[in-house]
Amino acid sequence: MLDISFAIAPMMDWTDRHCRVFHRLMTRRARLYTEMLTTGAILHGDRRRLLGFDASEHPVALQLGGSDPRDLAAAAKIGEDVGYDEVNLNVGCPSDRVKDGRFGACLMAEPALVARCIDAMKRAVQIPVTVKCRIGIDDQDPETALDALARGVIAAGADTLIVHARKAWLNGLSPKENRDIPPLDYDRVYRLKATLPGVPVVINGGIAGVAEAKQHLAYVDGAMLGRAAYQEPWRLLRVDPDLFGEAAPHATMKDVLEAMMPYIESELAQGTRLHSITRHFVGAFHGVPGARAFRRHLAENGVRPGAGVDVLRDAIARVEDPVAASIAA
Structure with missing residues (x-):
């Protein structure tokens, strides 16, 4: 079945x-x-x-x-x-x-x-x-x-x-x-x-x-x-x-986005634009201090030609407490 x-x-x-x-x-x-x-x-x-x-x-x-x-x-x-x-x-x-x-x-x-x-x-x-x-x-x-x-x-x-x-x-x-x-x-x-x-x-x-x-x-x-x-x-x-009744693949959203990095780098190398991927991350830190700054940074910088994973890392750094969006949320 x-x-x-x-x-x-x-x-x-x-x-x-x-x-x-x-x-x-x-x-x-x-x-x-x-x-x-x-x-x-x-x-x-x-x-x-x-x-x-x-x-x-x-x-x-x-x-x-x-x-x-x-x-x-x-x-x-x-x-x-x-x-x-x-x-x-x-x-x-x-x-x-x-x-x-x-x-x-x-x-x-x-x-x-x-x-x-x-x-x-x-x-x-x-x-x-x-x-x-x-x-x-x-x-x-x-x-x-x-x-x-x-x-x-x-x-x-x-x-x-x-x-x-x-x-x-x-x-x-x-x-x-x-x-x-x-x-x-x-x-x-x-x-x-x-x-x-x-x-x-x-x-x-x-x-x-x-x-x-x-x-x-x-x-x-x-x-x-x-x-x-x-x-x-x-x-x-x-x-x-x-x-x-099984453990989640990753404990926090910060861990999830870190695990996305190799995929993102591979896609960028094939010509995919960063924003095509990061647009799906808008709600990743919903309700967590710094979430708005995270979204704004991705929106402003992720669409620029040649934008790379450093843009995502900089956006994550603006989230004050990414652990708050863990499986304990």
Whole structure:
């Protein structure tokens, strides 16, 4: 059975390969996800740039956006060949671009099509195929909409369901508003799990930290942390100790950033700009004296041509007590 007892959500423009390496240095056990990549981009774009990842990221999953079963099968196979541990179909993203492309949350209205997509992907790969969805869209009744989607994809072979416990309002709310305004309905996801005892169900949406994730595990098989993991990454230092009874890879955020240095130097040598990596560190010392000076130094100096790891070291030196953001936080 696929183990997604704790995962970090796929987030557009956020969970790129640099972010995932950063997150992996705080938890060995969390499952990591790419940003959503469309089938068109994978089939016709720069695969090395789009799909490249560091070996340290395992277990890492590729999230796909699309609605053509053949294209999804082909993209899933490419992902498997590259070395991803799982392929996930996005049936939850509410952006206008996604709706216009007939993928993402709008597919909640087409459960039979989603099932065909999953069937095609399962036939194409040996790695697990999973689905991330909402509880419904617009005027759908979540009781019937979620059941219809879930039963269809399970019959098609889906290995796990990841459910964002909110509706997506495609008519009337922006993507940003869709992350906050539709009310959370965790009980709906719990009921889904109760009706599907043999199917792994992971809950997502509005979970503020590891302690709250742990509470959900009394009702579902896994919890997925999204914005909290990105905006306050120090929270991830609690994942391995609190959920798996294992020591965290590093004790403090200062240790984590020090462990990032060889990766950063390697990337800089290949032409990556420092800011492309350090932009993911903005919340590293949230609430710690000196955090604002840390952020300001990175923002002002990390974008300069030729900026190197000395900029990051100078920024860390502005944090008065980096130990405060340790696993004891």
